[in-house]
Amino acid sequence: MERLTDLDEMVLRCRTAQAADHLAEAVACYRAGAYRACIVATWVAVVYDLLDKVRDLALHGEAKAKAFVAEFTAIQDAHRRGDPDALRRSLDFERLVLDRMRDEFEMLTPTEHLDLARLREDRNRCAHPTVNQPDEAYRPTAELARLHLRSAVMHVLQQPPSQGKAALEALKRDFGSSYLPRREDEVLAFLKASPLARARDGLVKEVVGHLVGNFFDGHSGPPVADAITAIIAGVRRLYPIVADLELGRRVRAELAKLSDTNLFLAVTFMAEVPGSWQLLTDAQRTRLELYIRDGDAAQIAPVLTYAEKIEGLADAARKRIMILNADELETVAVHGRGETVLQRALALLEKSGSWASSNALIRKVVSPALATLTAHFVDELLRVAASNGEVRYATAYVRLIEAVEAQRVIPAEQLRVLFKKHGLEDNDEEGEA
Numbered sequence: 001m002e003r004l005t006d007l008d009e010m011v012l013r014c015r016t017a018q019a020a021d022h023l024a025e026a027v028a029c030y031r032a033g034a035y036r037a038c039i040v041a042t043w044v045a046v047v048y049d050l051l052d053k054v055r056d057l058a059l060h061g062e063a064k065a066k067a068f069v070a071e072f073t074a075i076q077d078a079h080r081r082g083d084p085d086a087l088r089r090s091l092d093f094e095r096l097v098l099d100r101m102r103d104e105f106e107m108l109t110p111t112e113h114l115d116l117a118r119l120r121e122d123r124n125r126c127a128h129p130t131v132n133q134p135d136e137a138y139r140p141t142a143e144l145a146r147l148h149l150r151s152a153v154m155h156v157l158q159q160p161p162s163q164g165k166a167a168l169e170a171l172k173r174d175f176g177s178s179y180l181p182r183r184e185d186e187v188l189a190f191l192k193a194s195p196l197a198r199a200r201d202g203l204v205k206e207v208v209g210h211l212v213g214n215f216f217d218g219h220s221g222p223p224v225a226d227a228i229t230a231i232i233a234g235v236r237r238l239y240p241i242v243a244d245l246e247l248g249r250r251v252r253a254e255l256a257k258l259s260d261t262n263l264f265l266a267v268t269f270m271a272e273v274p275g276s277w278q279l280l281t282d283a284q285r286t287r288l289e290l291y292i293r294d295g296d297a298a299q300i301a302p303v304l305t306y307a308e309k310i311e312g313l314a315d316a317a318r319k320r321i322m323i324l325n326a327d328e329l330e331t332v333a334v335h336g337r338g339e340t341v342l343q344r345a346l347a348l349l350e351k352s353g354s355w356a357s358s359n360a361l362i363r364k365v366v367s368p369a370l371a372t373l374t375a376h377f378v379d380e381l382l383r384v385a386a387s388n389g390e391v392r393y394a395t396a397y398v399r400l401i402e403a404v405e406a407q408r409v410i411p412a413e414q415l416r417v418l419f420k421k422h423g424l425e426d427n428d429e430e431g432e433a
Contacts (some may be wrong), residue, residue, distance in 0.1 A: 007031070010149055013158040019049045021156060026149060035145040036126035036138065042145075042152050043123035046116060047094060049157050050101055056161035057105070064104050095120075109200065112155040119148045160195055167195035168206050175211065180227035187234035191348055196238065204239045205246040208232065212247065216254040216265050229272040248279035255284050263291045264303045267313070273305035277313075285312055292316040297328045305336030316381060322347070330364045337369040342377055350384045355394045362396035375410045379418050386422040 007027045014020035030037035051072065057065035075093055098116050100207030102108040108116065125138045160167075171194060174180075181187045191197070196207065208254035215228045236243045255266050266288060270277045277285070292300060292307050293316045300307075300320070300420075307317035321340045324332065328346050333341055345365045352358045366373075366381075381400075385392040405415055 007149070010153045013153050015158055015160065016049070016052065018052065019045060019157045022048055023149070026152075030142070030145050030149065033142075035140045035142060038145040039119070039140055039148055042148050043119055046119065046152050046156050047097060050097060050107070053107065053159075053161035054105065059268055068100070078175050100378045106202075107159070108155065109202065112151075116155060117149040119151060122148065158198065158337060160198055163360065167203055168210070170195060171207055172210060174378050175214070175228075175231065180231065182226055182230045184230075184233070184237075187230050188237060191231070191234045191238060196235065199239070201239075201242045204235065204242045207235060208243050208246040211235075211248050211271075212250040212254060215269055216258070225268065225272070229269070232273055236406070242277075244275075247273075247276065251276055252277055252281060252284065255280065260291070260295075261299065263288065263295075264299065267292070267303040267306050270313070271303075271309040277310050288313060289316050292320055295329070297324065298331070301331040302335045303326055304332050305338050305341065308338055308340060325360055330360070333365040333368070337365065337372070341365065342373075343371060346377075346380050346384055349381075349391050350388060352390045354390055358388075358391045358394035359396040362391075362394065362400055367396065367400050367410070370400070370407065370409060373404065373409050375414060375418075378404060378410055378415070378419070379421075382422045382424055392424075 007030065011024050011027060012021050022041065026041035026045060027037050029035070029041055054065045054068050058069045072093065075086060075089045078089065091388055096121065098113055099110065102110070102113040121145065122140060126140065129137075137431065174190075174194065181190050195203065199207075211232050215225060232243075232247070236247070246378050251269070258266060268286070270280075280288075289312065292304070292313050301324070304317050304321055307313040308321075310317075318340045321329070321332065321344050324344060329341065329344055329348065333345075342365070345361055349358060349361055354363070381397075385397060391397050404410065
């Protein structure tokens with residue numbers, strides 16, 4: 001529950017200077033005890049601000065907003081011409097403005113519409129003596145006037161111009177760009193400059209649903225998938241409760257629709273969106289575990305390194321990697337060369353029966369991971385080379401050791417100690433092509 005808001009803070013919360021000016025007048029009336037005038041001024045502030053928001057939408061190409069502004073402009077022109085029908089048109093326009101904001105632009109939720117409709121009715125009772133009995137002058141209380149002030153600020157004056165369908169469509173256009181940010185700070189800056197800066201729950205849910213749907217449509221490979229997961233992470237930072245509840249609902253629904261051949265999408269998503277594994281049902285988690293454990297090697301190879309990042313799949317992924325053959329391991333390595341992949345490469349090299357197979361494994365799996373090789377891995381590689389001439393005299397092995405030494409992957413003195421440990425001091429022989 002929100003605390004009692006200070007009157008001056010209400011004014012400061014207004015999004016635009018014009019809204020703040022109108023509300024400041026209403027606050028001044030409140031402080032003077034002129035509660036009827038306060039309610040009237042509050043209604044005026046709401047109407048002016050809603051009109052400004054629709055103008056903003058029109059400038060951004062919203063067709064319904066353009067029609068709305070054109071209608072309002074025509075009424076103003078009629079007043080300037082002295083058209084006797086202009087007053088009736090103005091009153092009808094103002095009477096329906098809340099309904100249109102709710103129905104045409106989705107700027108107001110049903111609850112917000114109800115609160116502001118009460119403001120409109122009380123404004124009529126305050127400003128039109130003909131709606132009251134002659135001996136029953138309407139005297140609103142201070143509490144009622146303050147309630148209307150707060151409703152005006154919370155529902156309209158502090159809100160950005162885009163909400164509902166208009167905001168969602170604008171965000172969809174932005175999300176379709178090839179130049180979306182990936183870094184966390186850039187993503188948050190991007191979102192705070194968008195309609196999501198002060199979004200209602202409904203918009204947050206729609207955005208999360210749109211992003212999840214885009215990822216699972218089967219066409220969102222890198223780099224688009226990277227951008228989608230980065231934006232999802234940003235939305236979760238801004239609206240953790242609403243976004244996580246909707247994320248869980250949407251992910252469970254998407255996974256339920258996935259065929260077995262498309263389960264790689266779920267594994268990729270779980271790896272890239274932290275905490276999403278916990279959002280699945282037990283049955284869905286079991287399905288993914290079986291997919292990694294028993295699935296066709298050609299299908300799961302591209303996502304095994306992703307599965308290693310997921311707490312519930314890491315063990316199954318490591319066990320599956322450790323039984324892959326050389327061709328399958330090379331396919332996995334294209335998508336990532338983690339510790340388990342390198343361990344499996346060592347195991348295969350230990351049993352290698354030819355220079356050709358050793359060269360292929362080292363060139364495709366080990367050498368591309370040169371910068372991340374550890375002293376322990378180099379130690380194990382030298383042990384394998386010492387025990388298997390098909391590795392020791394393979395060209396790729398010799399070139400790899402030269403690169404380890406030249407790029408000081410481990411200190412030169414430590415490398416010499418390892419050579420001596422495995423009896424490889426004469427490791428200057430040329431390998432076979």
